[in-house]
């Protein structure tokens with residue numbers, strides 16, 4: 001695989017696949033620019049070498065045609081502020097106008113093209129569409145780790161048109177190196193913290209983790225299905241009815257493999273899904289009707305924090321509660337603080353997943369942990385041991401897989 005430092009972009013027009021799938025508010029303002037900031041080193045390297053840059057990305061999940069709210073033009077101004085440069089915008093990612101604008105780029109200039117997913121062919125991995133995209137550049141750079149688990153035209157297929165000039169961007173490289181750190185050579189004890197809304201999204205990764213970790217902490221919405229399966233009452237808390245038997249099997253497997261599982265012992269419950277709802281703290285599995293669990297309780301925080309603080313490798317995916325509501329962010333904040341403390345004491349900590357990464361960033365801790373991944377699904381699939389199409393496409397035929 002050719003890394004960004006190994007390639008000289010002087011006089012070259014680079015077609016760069018970035019993951020600018022960033023959250024926007026109703027005024028089309030970016031609410032978390034982590035993915036944009038992450039892509040800066042790759043873009044700067046190309047410009048500093050004397051190359052020009054054509055940026056392509058998806059935003060959201062449009063239905064295969066243009067949708068105003070998913071237009072990449074909303075990112076134009078923030079990008080210009082980031083690079084302190086005027087940036088050109090092509091209203092379609094393929095076609096003669098985009099190709100002409102790309103051909104006219106001078107060294108040091110950037111062109112952003114419209115949302116790739118405004119063409120259904122992008123997600124279909126369509127060859128003809130990929131070929132049209134390939135006309136925009138002389139060298140292909142993939143820096144979109146967050147989308148590397150998709151075999152889409154711009155993330156995988158287009159690479160075929162650049163057999164000798166396909167380059168791994170610096171975000172992609174850093175993500176792979178950091179993921180390897182927990183996949184292949186983790187110091188022990190190794191603790192995985194899984195939270196967030198749904199077990200179903202994370203079943204495979206949780207199963208894989210049982211072969212790797214010493215401790216598995218389960219919090220957030222997914223923990224209530226465990227509590228129910230163990231015979232508890234969970235009121236109106238999140239439940240995945242059909243995943244109850246999985247949770248019991250998982251507990252059995254963990255025991256067989258000698259992995260310690262930590263589930264919440266108490267929980268903060270609310271009488272409505274609202275920041276200002278009435279609250280109580282109850283023992284897990286004793287939630288009355290009409291109430292729902294929205295955060296882990298104080299005893300759980302103490303236990304989880306202690307496990308985290310004494311770990312040497314930490315992988316965290318998914319918040320401990322509905323952290324978007326200030327009154328139910330306590331558990332997530334406490335765990336973030338424990339991860340920071342462990343990191344200060346020499347542990348290696350990798351935070352993955354859009355919401356957990358946002359939680360850590362909002363708390364101002366993004367520099368106090370070892371690495372905050374820009375990937376959600378992509379990181380989880382990599383952790384499951386799957387080959388990511390976006391990474392495979394960058395392999396050169398004659399070099400072994402890294």
Ligand SMILES: Nc1ncnc2c1ncn2[C@@H]1O[C@H](COP(=O)(O)OP(=O)(O)OP(=O)(O)O)[C@@H](O)[C@H]1O
Pocket residue numbers: 195196197198201220221222238293294295317318319320321322323324352353354355356357375376377380
């Ligand atoms: N007890 C709970 N009840 C309801 N929702 C919860 C609860 N705990 C956490 N959540 C919600 O889970 C969501 C995050 O889950 P999610 O699985 O998407 O995590 P993530 O870190 O974004 O990972 P990924 O990006 O891989 O999906 C948040 O919106 C949060 O409010």
Ligand SMILES: O=C(O)[C@H](O)COP(=O)(O)O
Pocket residue numbers: 019021060061146147150375376377378
């Ligand atoms: O946000 C993400 O996880 C990536 O940008 C991929 O987006 P997708 O799940 O819509 O393919």
